[in-house]
Amino acid sequence: MGWHLWSVDVKSAFLKGELFEEGERELYITNIRTLSPDEPRLPLGKWNLARLKKGVFGLADSPRRWYLRLHRSMVRLGRKRSSMDAAMWTLRDADGVLQGIALSHVDDILIGGTDAAHEATVKLGEELGFGSFEQDHFQYCGKLIERHNDGTITVSMKTYHENLEPISVPLSRKRNLEASLTPAEHRQMRGILGSLQWLVTQVRVDMSFQLSCLVGEPPVVKTLLKANALLRLFKQNPDFKLTFRKLDLRGAGITVVSDASLGNVTRTGSVEGTVMTKTFSQAAYFILVGDRRLMGGREGKCAFLGGRSHRLTRVCRSTYAAELQGAEEALDNGVFCRGLLAEILGYDVLLKNEEYSGDIPLNLVTDAKDVYDKGMSDTATYGSQKSLAFTIAWMREMFRRPRTTLSWTSTENMPCDCGTKEMDTSHLVKILNTGSWSVTYNPSYVKQNVKKRLPLRNRGLVLPGQLLTDDALKGHLIKLSEMPGWHLREGIVIHVCRSAKSLRTPEPRFKSENFPIRSSYGRFDSTIQSEWRVIDQDVRYSGKDLIGDCADVLITFFRQDARGLDPQKNKTS
DSSP, X not given: OOXXXXXXXXXXXXGGSOBOOTTTOOXXXXXXOOSOTTSOOOSOOTTOOEEOSBOOTTOTTHHHHHHHHHHHHHHHTTEEEOSSOTTEEEEEOTTOOEEEEEEEETTEEEEEEOHHHHHHHHHHHHHHOEEEEEESEEEETTEEEEEOTTSOEEEEOHHHHHHOOOOOOOHHHHTXXXXXXXXXXXXXXXXXXXXXXXXXXHTOGGGHHHHHHHHTSOSBHHHHHHHXXXXXXXXXXXXXXXXXXXXXXXXXXXXXXXXXXEEEEOTTSOSOSOTTTOOEEEEEEEEEEEOHXXXXXXXXXXXXXXXXXXXXXXXXXXXXXXXXXXXXXXXXHHHHHHHHXXXXXXXXXXXXXXXXXXXXXXXXXXXXXXXXXXXXXXXXXXXXXXXXXXXXXXXXXXXXXXXXEEEEOXXXXXXXXXXXXXXXXXXXXXXXXXXXXXXXXXXXXXXXXXXXXXXXXXSSSOXXXXXXXXXXXXXXXXHHTTSOEEEEETTEEEEEEEEEEEOOOOTTTSOGGGSOEEEEEEEEEOSSOEEEEEEEEEEEOOSOOEEEEEEEEEEEEEEOOOTTSOHHHHHHO
Protein backbone atom coordinates (compact mmCIF):
# COMPACT_ATOMS: atom_id res chain seq x y z
CA MET A 1 0.00 0.00 0.00
CA GLY A 2 3.02 2.28 -0.03
CA TRP A 3 2.85 2.86 3.70
CA HIS A 4 5.65 4.41 5.74
CA LEU A 5 6.91 2.84 8.97
CA TRP A 6 7.49 4.41 12.37
CA SER A 7 9.09 3.14 15.55
CA VAL A 8 8.39 4.85 18.88
CA ASP A 9 9.16 4.08 22.49
CA VAL A 10 7.43 5.53 25.52
CA LYS A 11 9.47 7.08 28.33
CA SER A 12 8.86 5.68 31.84
CA ALA A 13 5.97 3.61 30.53
CA PHE A 14 5.11 1.84 33.80
CA LEU A 15 4.75 5.16 35.60
CA LYS A 16 2.06 6.09 33.07
CA GLY A 17 -0.06 3.02 33.74
CA GLU A 18 -3.63 3.04 35.03
CA LEU A 19 -4.29 4.33 38.55
CA PHE A 20 -5.25 2.00 41.37
CA GLU A 21 -8.98 2.08 42.05
CA GLU A 22 -10.14 3.17 45.51
CA GLY A 23 -9.73 0.21 47.83
CA GLU A 24 -8.15 -1.93 45.12
CA ARG A 25 -4.60 -1.98 46.43
CA GLU A 26 -2.79 -0.17 49.23
CA LEU A 27 1.01 -0.04 48.87
CA TYR A 28 3.56 2.20 50.62
CA ILE A 29 7.22 2.85 49.86
CA THR A 30 10.07 4.53 51.69
CA ASN A 31 13.75 5.20 51.22
CA ILE A 32 16.13 2.37 52.00
CA ARG A 33 19.54 2.69 53.58
CA THR A 34 22.40 2.67 51.07
CA LEU A 35 26.15 2.94 51.38
CA SER A 36 26.47 5.39 48.50
CA PRO A 37 25.82 9.08 49.18
CA ASP A 38 24.99 9.56 45.47
CA GLU A 39 22.13 7.07 45.52
CA PRO A 40 18.88 8.66 44.23
CA ARG A 41 16.34 9.13 47.01
CA LEU A 42 12.67 9.92 47.23
CA PRO A 43 11.84 13.46 48.50
CA LEU A 44 10.58 12.14 51.84
CA GLY A 45 11.50 13.10 55.35
CA LYS A 46 13.06 10.59 57.71
CA TRP A 47 10.71 7.73 58.63
CA ASN A 48 8.05 9.02 56.20
CA LEU A 49 6.11 6.81 53.76
CA ALA A 50 4.61 7.48 50.33
CA ARG A 51 1.51 5.73 49.05
CA LEU A 52 1.58 4.40 45.49
CA LYS A 53 -1.16 5.67 43.19
CA LYS A 54 -0.16 3.41 40.27
CA GLY A 55 2.19 0.60 39.34
CA VAL A 56 5.99 1.03 39.43
CA PHE A 57 8.79 -1.07 38.02
CA GLY A 58 9.08 -4.34 39.94
CA LEU A 59 5.39 -4.97 40.61
CA ALA A 60 3.91 -7.98 38.85
CA ASP A 61 0.85 -6.09 37.57
CA SER A 62 2.70 -2.98 36.31
CA PRO A 63 3.04 -4.27 32.70
CA ARG A 64 -0.67 -5.02 32.68
CA ARG A 65 -1.59 -1.54 33.94
CA TRP A 66 0.66 0.04 31.31
CA TYR A 67 -1.03 -2.05 28.60
CA LEU A 68 -4.49 -0.94 29.74
CA ARG A 69 -3.36 2.69 29.61
CA LEU A 70 -1.93 2.23 26.11
CA HIS A 71 -5.10 0.51 24.90
CA ARG A 72 -7.26 3.33 26.27
CA SER A 73 -5.19 5.90 24.36
CA MET A 74 -5.24 3.85 21.15
CA VAL A 75 -9.04 3.53 21.23
CA ARG A 76 -9.55 7.20 22.10
CA LEU A 77 -7.50 8.18 19.03
CA GLY A 78 -9.62 6.05 16.70
CA ARG A 79 -7.84 2.68 16.63
CA LYS A 80 -9.56 -0.66 17.17
CA ARG A 81 -7.98 -3.59 18.97
CA SER A 82 -7.64 -6.87 17.10
CA SER A 83 -9.82 -9.78 18.18
CA MET A 84 -6.99 -12.24 17.48
CA ASP A 85 -3.95 -10.31 18.73
CA ALA A 86 -4.48 -8.03 21.73
CA ALA A 87 -1.20 -6.20 21.00
CA MET A 88 -2.38 -5.03 17.56
CA TRP A 89 -4.63 -2.07 16.70
CA THR A 90 -5.97 -1.03 13.31
CA LEU A 91 -6.94 2.45 12.11
CA ARG A 92 -9.70 2.94 9.51
CA ASP A 93 -11.36 5.97 7.96
CA ALA A 94 -15.08 6.69 7.91
CA ASP A 95 -15.56 4.36 4.93
CA GLY A 96 -13.78 1.48 6.66
CA VAL A 97 -10.62 1.73 4.52
CA LEU A 98 -7.53 0.59 6.39
CA GLN A 99 -5.21 3.50 7.20
CA GLY A 100 -2.68 1.91 9.53
CA ILE A 101 -1.64 -0.83 11.93
CA ALA A 102 0.12 -0.50 15.29
CA LEU A 103 1.92 -3.29 17.14
CA SER A 104 3.10 -3.08 20.75
CA HIS A 105 5.98 -4.86 22.47
CA VAL A 106 5.68 -3.46 26.02
CA ASP A 107 6.78 0.18 25.53
CA ASP A 108 8.13 -0.25 21.96
CA ILE A 109 5.50 0.42 19.30
CA LEU A 110 5.82 -0.39 15.60
CA ILE A 111 3.44 1.48 13.28
CA GLY A 112 2.77 1.42 9.57
CA GLY A 113 0.27 3.49 7.67
CA THR A 114 -0.79 6.57 5.76
CA ASP A 115 -0.63 10.24 6.74
CA ALA A 116 -3.71 9.65 8.90
CA ALA A 117 -1.79 7.01 10.87
CA HIS A 118 1.10 9.45 11.28
CA GLU A 119 -1.25 12.09 12.66
CA ALA A 120 -2.74 9.63 15.14
CA THR A 121 0.78 8.62 16.21
CA VAL A 122 1.80 12.23 16.82
CA LYS A 123 -1.28 12.69 19.03
CA LEU A 124 -0.40 9.48 20.87
CA GLY A 125 3.04 10.91 21.59
CA GLU A 126 1.55 14.13 22.92
CA GLU A 127 -0.51 12.08 25.34
CA LEU A 128 2.02 9.43 26.44
CA GLY A 129 5.39 11.09 25.80
CA PHE A 130 7.75 9.41 23.33
CA GLY A 131 11.43 8.87 24.02
CA SER A 132 12.12 8.42 20.28
CA PHE A 133 10.18 8.74 17.04
CA GLU A 134 11.91 7.27 13.95
CA GLN A 135 10.73 6.71 10.39
CA ASP A 136 11.56 4.09 7.73
CA HIS A 137 15.03 3.21 9.11
CA PHE A 138 15.32 2.10 12.73
CA GLN A 139 16.13 -0.64 15.22
CA TYR A 140 13.09 -2.37 16.68
CA CYS A 141 13.57 -5.14 19.28
CA GLY A 142 17.03 -5.91 17.93
CA LYS A 143 15.95 -5.89 14.27
CA LEU A 144 17.02 -3.33 11.70
CA ILE A 145 13.88 -2.48 9.72
CA GLU A 146 14.38 -0.48 6.52
CA ARG A 147 11.82 0.82 4.08
CA HIS A 148 13.46 1.55 0.74
CA ASN A 149 12.41 4.09 -1.90
CA ASP A 150 10.65 1.46 -4.04
CA GLY A 151 8.51 0.39 -1.08
CA THR A 152 10.50 -2.77 -0.38
CA ILE A 153 11.05 -3.52 3.30
CA THR A 154 14.01 -5.50 4.64
CA VAL A 155 14.50 -6.88 8.14
CA SER A 156 17.99 -7.84 9.29
CA MET A 157 20.00 -8.27 12.51
CA LYS A 158 23.62 -7.65 11.51
CA THR A 159 24.57 -5.83 14.72
CA TYR A 160 23.00 -8.58 16.79
CA HIS A 161 25.08 -11.17 14.89
CA GLU A 162 28.28 -9.22 15.42
CA ASN A 163 27.70 -8.83 19.16
CA LEU A 164 27.49 -12.59 19.70
CA GLU A 165 30.64 -14.03 21.27
CA PRO A 166 31.53 -17.71 21.79
CA ILE A 167 32.23 -19.10 25.24
CA SER A 168 35.87 -19.56 26.18
CA VAL A 169 36.49 -23.24 26.96
CA PRO A 170 39.85 -24.17 28.55
CA LEU A 171 41.88 -26.89 26.85
CA SER A 172 41.67 -29.02 29.99
CA ARG A 173 37.86 -29.10 29.66
CA LYS A 174 38.01 -30.09 26.00
CA ARG A 175 39.88 -33.28 26.87
CA ASN A 176 36.74 -34.78 28.40
CA LEU A 177 33.85 -34.08 26.04
CA GLU A 178 31.31 -35.98 28.13
CA ALA A 179 32.05 -34.06 31.34
CA SER A 180 29.07 -32.25 32.84
CA LEU A 181 28.99 -28.47 32.61
CA THR A 182 29.54 -26.37 35.68
CA PRO A 183 26.64 -24.13 36.73
CA ALA A 184 28.46 -21.12 35.26
CA GLU A 185 29.14 -22.90 31.95
CA HIS A 186 25.54 -24.12 31.81
CA ARG A 187 24.29 -20.57 32.37
CA GLN A 188 26.56 -19.25 29.60
CA MET A 189 25.44 -21.95 27.17
CA ARG A 190 21.79 -21.22 27.87
CA GLY A 191 22.54 -17.56 27.18
CA ILE A 192 24.03 -18.41 23.77
CA LEU A 193 21.13 -20.71 22.87
CA GLY A 194 18.64 -18.06 23.96
CA SER A 195 20.34 -15.46 21.77
CA LEU A 196 20.33 -17.82 18.79
CA GLN A 197 16.68 -18.67 19.46
CA TRP A 198 15.79 -14.97 19.24
CA LEU A 199 17.65 -14.76 15.92
CA VAL A 200 15.78 -17.77 14.54
CA THR A 201 12.34 -16.56 15.60
CA GLN A 202 12.94 -13.06 14.22
CA VAL A 203 15.01 -13.53 11.04
CA ARG A 204 17.21 -16.63 10.66
CA VAL A 205 14.59 -19.17 9.61
CA ASP A 206 17.29 -20.95 7.59
CA MET A 207 19.01 -22.12 10.80
CA SER A 208 15.94 -23.39 12.65
CA PHE A 209 16.75 -27.12 12.37
CA GLN A 210 20.31 -26.85 13.66
CA LEU A 211 19.22 -24.87 16.69
CA SER A 212 16.20 -27.08 17.41
CA CYS A 213 18.44 -30.15 17.58
CA LEU A 214 21.14 -28.51 19.68
CA VAL A 215 18.65 -27.39 22.35
CA GLY A 216 17.89 -31.05 23.04
CA GLU A 217 21.52 -32.06 23.68
CA PRO A 218 22.65 -32.88 27.26
CA PRO A 219 24.56 -30.20 29.23
CA VAL A 220 28.08 -31.55 28.65
CA VAL A 221 31.29 -30.05 27.27
CA LYS A 222 30.63 -31.46 23.80
CA THR A 223 27.31 -29.61 23.62
CA LEU A 224 29.02 -26.39 24.69
CA LEU A 225 31.56 -26.77 21.86
CA LYS A 226 28.71 -27.43 19.44
CA ALA A 227 26.97 -24.26 20.62
CA ASN A 228 30.15 -22.31 19.89
CA ALA A 229 30.40 -23.91 16.45
CA LEU A 230 26.77 -23.10 15.66
CA LEU A 231 27.30 -19.51 16.80
CA ARG A 232 30.21 -19.18 14.38
CA LEU A 233 28.00 -20.60 11.64
CA PHE A 234 25.43 -17.90 12.34
CA LYS A 235 28.11 -15.22 12.25
CA GLN A 236 29.27 -16.33 8.79
CA ASN A 237 26.16 -14.72 7.30
CA PRO A 238 25.40 -11.63 9.43
CA ASP A 239 23.86 -9.81 6.44
CA PHE A 240 21.00 -12.35 6.14
CA LYS A 241 17.71 -10.49 5.76
CA LEU A 242 14.04 -11.04 5.12
CA THR A 243 12.75 -9.08 2.16
CA PHE A 244 9.14 -7.93 1.75
CA ARG A 245 8.17 -6.59 -1.66
CA LYS A 246 4.96 -4.94 -2.78
CA LEU A 247 2.19 -7.51 -3.01
CA ASP A 248 -1.26 -7.18 -4.56
CA LEU A 249 -3.67 -8.26 -1.81
CA ARG A 250 -6.62 -8.61 -4.19
CA GLY A 251 -7.18 -12.35 -4.27
CA ALA A 252 -4.22 -12.96 -1.97
CA GLY A 253 -4.24 -15.80 0.54
CA ILE A 254 -2.19 -18.00 2.85
CA THR A 255 0.12 -20.77 1.63
CA VAL A 256 1.47 -23.17 4.26
CA VAL A 257 4.33 -25.50 3.29
CA SER A 258 4.82 -28.58 5.50
CA ASP A 259 7.48 -31.28 5.63
CA ALA A 260 8.73 -33.96 8.06
CA SER A 261 11.54 -36.50 8.43
CA LEU A 262 10.90 -39.89 10.05
CA GLY A 263 12.97 -41.06 13.00
CA ASN A 264 15.90 -38.66 12.77
CA VAL A 265 15.94 -37.20 16.34
CA THR A 266 15.84 -38.51 19.90
CA ARG A 267 13.19 -37.89 22.56
CA THR A 268 14.95 -34.64 23.50
CA GLY A 269 15.18 -33.51 19.87
CA SER A 270 18.91 -34.23 19.44
CA VAL A 271 20.39 -35.76 16.27
CA GLU A 272 23.04 -37.49 18.42
CA GLY A 273 21.96 -41.08 18.99
CA THR A 274 21.64 -44.60 17.67
CA VAL A 275 18.95 -46.11 15.48
CA MET A 276 17.26 -47.38 18.63
CA THR A 277 17.16 -43.97 20.33
CA LYS A 278 16.32 -41.79 17.32
CA THR A 279 12.67 -42.76 17.35
CA PHE A 280 11.13 -39.27 17.09
CA SER A 281 10.59 -37.24 13.94
CA GLN A 282 11.38 -33.64 13.03
CA ALA A 283 8.74 -31.50 11.33
CA ALA A 284 8.80 -28.00 9.89
CA TYR A 285 6.37 -25.58 8.30
CA PHE A 286 6.67 -22.15 6.69
CA ILE A 287 3.75 -19.76 6.22
CA LEU A 288 3.61 -17.42 3.23
CA VAL A 289 1.14 -14.78 2.13
CA GLY A 290 0.84 -15.15 -1.63
CA ASP A 291 -0.77 -13.20 -4.44
CA ARG A 292 -3.55 -14.42 -6.72
CA ARG A 293 -1.16 -16.20 -9.10
CA LEU A 294 0.58 -18.16 -6.37
CA MET A 295 -2.74 -19.19 -4.81
CA GLY A 296 -3.86 -20.33 -8.27
CA GLY A 297 -0.93 -22.75 -8.60
CA ARG A 298 1.21 -20.58 -10.88
CA GLU A 299 4.45 -18.71 -10.29
CA GLY A 300 3.60 -15.77 -8.07
CA LYS A 301 4.80 -13.33 -5.46
CA CYS A 302 4.93 -14.17 -1.77
CA ALA A 303 6.20 -12.91 1.58
CA PHE A 304 7.33 -14.92 4.60
CA LEU A 305 5.09 -14.67 7.67
CA GLY A 306 6.54 -17.24 10.03
CA GLY A 307 7.55 -20.84 10.54
CA ARG A 308 8.82 -23.45 12.94
CA SER A 309 11.10 -26.48 13.09
CA HIS A 310 10.30 -28.84 15.96
CA ARG A 311 10.20 -32.44 17.19
CA LEU A 312 6.84 -34.16 16.90
CA THR A 313 5.50 -35.13 20.31
CA ARG A 314 4.20 -38.54 19.21
CA VAL A 315 6.33 -41.42 17.92
CA CYS A 316 5.53 -42.14 14.29
CA ARG A 317 5.56 -45.64 12.80
CA SER A 318 5.79 -44.49 9.19
CA THR A 319 6.77 -41.55 7.03
CA TYR A 320 3.08 -41.05 6.33
CA ALA A 321 2.36 -40.64 10.06
CA ALA A 322 5.18 -38.10 10.48
CA GLU A 323 4.14 -36.09 7.43
CA LEU A 324 0.47 -36.15 8.52
CA GLN A 325 1.16 -34.93 12.05
CA GLY A 326 3.40 -32.17 10.74
CA ALA A 327 0.74 -31.16 8.21
CA GLU A 328 -1.91 -31.03 10.94
CA GLU A 329 -0.01 -28.43 12.95
CA ALA A 330 0.90 -26.50 9.80
CA LEU A 331 -2.75 -26.33 8.73
CA ASP A 332 -3.81 -25.19 12.21
CA ASN A 333 -1.34 -22.28 12.07
CA GLY A 334 -2.46 -21.49 8.54
CA VAL A 335 -6.06 -21.17 9.73
CA PHE A 336 -4.92 -18.69 12.38
CA CYS A 337 -2.96 -16.61 9.86
CA ARG A 338 -5.90 -16.55 7.46
CA GLY A 339 -8.10 -15.21 10.27
CA LEU A 340 -5.54 -12.54 11.08
CA LEU A 341 -5.29 -11.50 7.42
CA ALA A 342 -9.07 -11.46 7.17
CA GLU A 343 -9.37 -9.16 10.17
CA ILE A 344 -6.80 -6.77 8.70
CA LEU A 345 -8.77 -6.72 5.45
CA GLY A 346 -11.92 -5.74 7.36
CA TYR A 347 -13.81 -9.01 7.96
CA ASP A 348 -15.55 -9.79 11.25
CA VAL A 349 -13.68 -12.91 12.34
CA LEU A 350 -15.96 -13.51 15.33
CA LEU A 351 -18.84 -14.61 13.11
CA LYS A 352 -19.43 -18.36 13.43
CA ASN A 353 -19.84 -19.01 9.72
CA GLU A 354 -16.36 -17.60 8.93
CA GLU A 355 -17.55 -15.94 5.74
CA TYR A 356 -14.03 -14.69 5.02
CA SER A 357 -12.89 -18.23 4.16
CA GLY A 358 -14.82 -17.95 0.91
CA ASP A 359 -12.85 -14.84 -0.10
CA ILE A 360 -9.37 -15.57 1.31
CA PRO A 361 -7.86 -18.83 0.04
CA LEU A 362 -5.78 -21.16 2.21
CA ASN A 363 -3.55 -23.79 0.62
CA LEU A 364 -1.57 -26.47 2.48
CA VAL A 365 1.37 -27.83 0.44
CA THR A 366 3.03 -31.18 1.14
CA ASP A 367 5.44 -33.43 -0.74
CA ALA A 368 3.94 -36.61 0.81
CA LYS A 369 1.70 -38.20 -1.82
CA ASP A 370 -0.12 -40.44 0.67
CA VAL A 371 -1.00 -37.42 2.84
CA TYR A 372 -2.42 -35.74 -0.26
CA ASP A 373 -4.35 -38.85 -1.37
CA LYS A 374 -5.93 -39.56 2.01
CA GLY A 375 -6.53 -35.88 2.78
CA MET A 376 -8.52 -35.40 -0.42
CA SER A 377 -10.48 -38.64 -0.07
CA ASP A 378 -13.86 -39.17 1.61
CA THR A 379 -13.46 -42.92 1.98
CA ALA A 380 -12.92 -44.49 5.39
CA THR A 381 -9.21 -45.14 4.82
CA TYR A 382 -6.83 -43.96 7.50
CA GLY A 383 -3.81 -46.21 7.02
CA SER A 384 -2.46 -48.78 9.46
CA GLN A 385 -2.15 -46.31 12.37
CA LYS A 386 -5.81 -45.96 13.33
CA SER A 387 -5.12 -43.28 15.95
CA LEU A 388 -4.49 -40.91 13.03
CA ALA A 389 -8.17 -41.14 12.04
CA PHE A 390 -9.00 -38.10 14.18
CA THR A 391 -6.26 -36.07 12.51
CA ILE A 392 -7.39 -37.00 9.01
CA ALA A 393 -11.05 -36.38 9.89
CA TRP A 394 -10.30 -32.84 11.10
CA MET A 395 -8.16 -32.02 8.07
CA ARG A 396 -10.82 -33.35 5.69
CA GLU A 397 -13.40 -31.20 7.43
CA MET A 398 -11.19 -28.15 6.92
CA PHE A 399 -10.70 -28.94 3.22
CA ARG A 400 -14.49 -29.05 2.75
CA ARG A 401 -14.63 -25.34 3.58
CA PRO A 402 -14.64 -22.84 0.71
CA ARG A 403 -11.27 -22.12 -0.89
CA THR A 404 -9.36 -24.34 1.57
CA THR A 405 -7.21 -26.74 -0.43
CA LEU A 406 -4.44 -29.32 -0.19
CA SER A 407 -1.72 -29.42 -2.85
CA TRP A 408 1.16 -31.74 -3.62
CA THR A 409 4.58 -30.63 -4.81
CA SER A 410 7.71 -32.61 -5.60
CA THR A 411 10.42 -32.98 -2.98
CA GLU A 412 12.83 -31.08 -5.27
CA ASN A 413 10.48 -28.09 -5.06
CA MET A 414 10.03 -28.24 -1.26
CA PRO A 415 11.50 -25.10 0.38
CA CYS A 416 11.16 -26.12 4.04
CA ASP A 417 12.86 -29.54 4.09
CA CYS A 418 15.97 -27.77 5.40
CA GLY A 419 13.92 -27.36 8.57
CA THR A 420 13.71 -31.13 9.04
CA LYS A 421 17.29 -32.23 8.34
CA GLU A 422 20.84 -30.96 7.89
CA MET A 423 21.10 -29.79 4.29
CA ASP A 424 21.86 -26.86 2.03
CA THR A 425 19.50 -23.91 2.59
CA SER A 426 20.16 -22.02 -0.65
CA HIS A 427 16.80 -23.09 -2.13
CA LEU A 428 14.89 -21.52 0.76
CA VAL A 429 17.10 -18.42 0.82
CA LYS A 430 16.51 -17.86 -2.90
CA ILE A 431 12.74 -17.90 -2.40
CA LEU A 432 12.98 -15.51 0.56
CA ASN A 433 15.23 -13.09 -1.35
CA THR A 434 13.25 -13.05 -4.60
CA GLY A 435 9.80 -13.20 -3.01
CA SER A 436 8.68 -15.61 -5.73
CA TRP A 437 7.70 -19.28 -5.78
CA SER A 438 5.56 -21.81 -7.62
CA VAL A 439 3.73 -24.75 -6.07
CA THR A 440 3.61 -26.63 -9.37
CA TYR A 441 6.70 -27.65 -11.31
CA ASN A 442 8.89 -24.81 -12.47
CA PRO A 443 12.58 -25.28 -13.35
CA SER A 444 13.44 -21.97 -11.65
CA TYR A 445 12.30 -23.23 -8.25
CA VAL A 446 13.53 -26.83 -8.34
CA LYS A 447 16.62 -27.63 -6.32
CA GLN A 448 19.61 -28.90 -8.25
CA ASN A 449 20.17 -32.57 -7.51
CA VAL A 450 23.71 -33.52 -6.51
CA LYS A 451 24.85 -36.65 -8.25
CA LYS A 452 25.92 -39.41 -5.89
CA ARG A 453 29.57 -40.24 -5.98
CA LEU A 454 30.67 -43.66 -7.05
CA PRO A 455 32.32 -45.91 -4.48
CA LEU A 456 36.01 -45.18 -4.07
CA ARG A 457 37.11 -48.34 -5.82
CA ASN A 458 35.10 -47.43 -8.95
CA ARG A 459 35.82 -43.72 -9.27
CA GLY A 460 38.59 -44.32 -11.79
CA LEU A 461 40.87 -41.85 -9.98
CA VAL A 462 43.78 -42.31 -7.63
CA LEU A 463 42.99 -40.26 -4.55
CA PRO A 464 45.69 -37.74 -3.63
CA GLY A 465 47.95 -38.18 -0.61
CA GLN A 466 48.38 -41.00 1.82
CA LEU A 467 45.68 -42.54 3.99
CA LEU A 468 45.70 -40.97 7.46
CA THR A 469 46.35 -43.59 10.16
CA ASP A 470 46.80 -41.30 13.19
CA ASP A 471 43.52 -41.78 15.09
CA ALA A 472 44.22 -38.92 17.52
CA LEU A 473 44.74 -36.47 14.66
CA LYS A 474 41.72 -37.88 12.83
CA GLY A 475 39.49 -37.18 15.84
CA HIS A 476 40.77 -33.61 15.92
CA LEU A 477 40.05 -33.21 12.20
CA ILE A 478 36.53 -34.56 12.61
CA LYS A 479 35.75 -31.87 15.20
CA LEU A 480 37.22 -29.15 13.01
CA SER A 481 35.24 -30.33 9.98
CA GLU A 482 32.06 -29.05 11.68
CA MET A 483 33.48 -25.51 11.96
CA PRO A 484 34.03 -24.13 8.43
CA GLY A 485 35.96 -20.89 8.15
CA TRP A 486 39.15 -19.36 9.58
CA HIS A 487 40.53 -20.05 13.06
CA LEU A 488 43.67 -18.87 14.88
CA ARG A 489 44.77 -21.11 17.72
CA GLU A 490 48.03 -20.88 19.64
CA GLY A 491 49.80 -19.18 16.77
CA ILE A 492 48.57 -21.63 14.12
CA VAL A 493 46.18 -20.58 11.34
CA ILE A 494 43.52 -23.16 10.53
CA HIS A 495 41.22 -23.06 7.50
CA VAL A 496 38.26 -25.43 7.05
CA CYS A 497 36.34 -25.53 3.76
CA ARG A 498 34.08 -27.88 1.87
CA SER A 499 34.04 -29.12 -1.74
CA ALA A 500 37.63 -27.97 -2.34
CA LYS A 501 39.48 -28.64 -5.59
CA SER A 502 42.69 -26.76 -4.80
CA LEU A 503 45.00 -26.31 -1.84
CA ARG A 504 44.85 -23.10 0.16
CA THR A 505 47.06 -20.19 1.17
CA PRO A 506 46.45 -18.00 4.23
CA GLU A 507 45.82 -14.93 2.05
CA PRO A 508 44.08 -12.53 2.41
CA ARG A 509 43.44 -13.08 6.14
CA PHE A 510 47.11 -13.66 7.00
CA LYS A 511 50.43 -13.00 5.26
CA SER A 512 52.08 -16.00 3.64
CA GLU A 513 55.54 -14.97 4.81
CA ASN A 514 54.37 -15.08 8.42
CA PHE A 515 52.96 -18.59 8.05
CA PRO A 516 55.08 -20.29 5.36
CA ILE A 517 54.65 -23.94 6.44
CA ARG A 518 51.50 -25.80 5.37
CA SER A 519 49.87 -29.13 6.25
CA SER A 520 46.71 -30.17 4.40
CA TYR A 521 44.26 -32.99 5.18
CA GLY A 522 41.28 -33.93 3.01
CA ARG A 523 38.17 -36.01 3.61
CA PHE A 524 36.84 -37.87 0.57
CA ASP A 525 33.31 -39.29 0.84
CA SER A 526 31.58 -41.99 -1.15
CA THR A 527 28.40 -43.99 -0.89
CA ILE A 528 30.14 -46.64 1.20
CA GLN A 529 32.82 -44.90 3.24
CA SER A 530 34.81 -41.76 4.02
CA GLU A 531 38.59 -41.48 4.00
CA TRP A 532 40.89 -38.91 5.58
CA ARG A 533 44.09 -38.39 3.59
CA VAL A 534 47.31 -36.47 4.17
CA ILE A 535 47.71 -34.27 1.07
CA ASP A 536 50.82 -32.43 2.20
CA GLN A 537 52.58 -32.12 5.54
CA ASP A 538 55.01 -29.44 6.76
CA VAL A 539 55.85 -28.20 3.26
CA ARG A 540 56.72 -24.78 1.92
CA TYR A 541 54.00 -23.88 -0.53
CA SER A 542 54.04 -21.61 -3.53
CA GLY A 543 50.37 -21.05 -4.24
CA LYS A 544 46.98 -22.70 -4.79
CA ASP A 545 47.90 -26.09 -6.30
CA LEU A 546 45.21 -28.45 -7.54
CA ILE A 547 44.40 -31.34 -5.22
CA GLY A 548 43.79 -33.83 -8.03
CA ASP A 549 40.21 -34.53 -6.93
CA CYS A 550 37.43 -32.75 -5.04
CA ALA A 551 37.84 -33.02 -1.27
CA ASP A 552 34.51 -33.01 0.55
CA VAL A 553 36.30 -31.36 3.48
CA LEU A 554 39.73 -29.72 3.32
CA ILE A 555 41.49 -28.70 6.54
CA THR A 556 44.71 -26.71 6.24
CA PHE A 557 47.16 -25.73 8.99
CA PHE A 558 49.57 -22.83 8.45
CA ARG A 559 52.38 -22.26 10.95
CA GLN A 560 55.52 -20.25 11.34
CA ASP A 561 58.91 -21.53 10.21
CA ALA A 562 60.35 -23.79 12.90
CA ARG A 563 63.92 -22.71 12.14
CA GLY A 564 65.35 -20.55 14.90
CA LEU A 565 62.70 -21.64 17.44
CA ASP A 566 63.27 -23.69 20.57
CA PRO A 567 63.03 -27.37 19.40
CA GLN A 568 61.21 -28.50 22.53
CA LYS A 569 58.69 -25.63 22.28
CA ASN A 570 58.12 -26.31 18.59
CA LYS A 571 57.53 -29.99 19.32
CA THR A 572 54.93 -29.06 21.89
CA SER A 573 53.13 -26.79 19.42
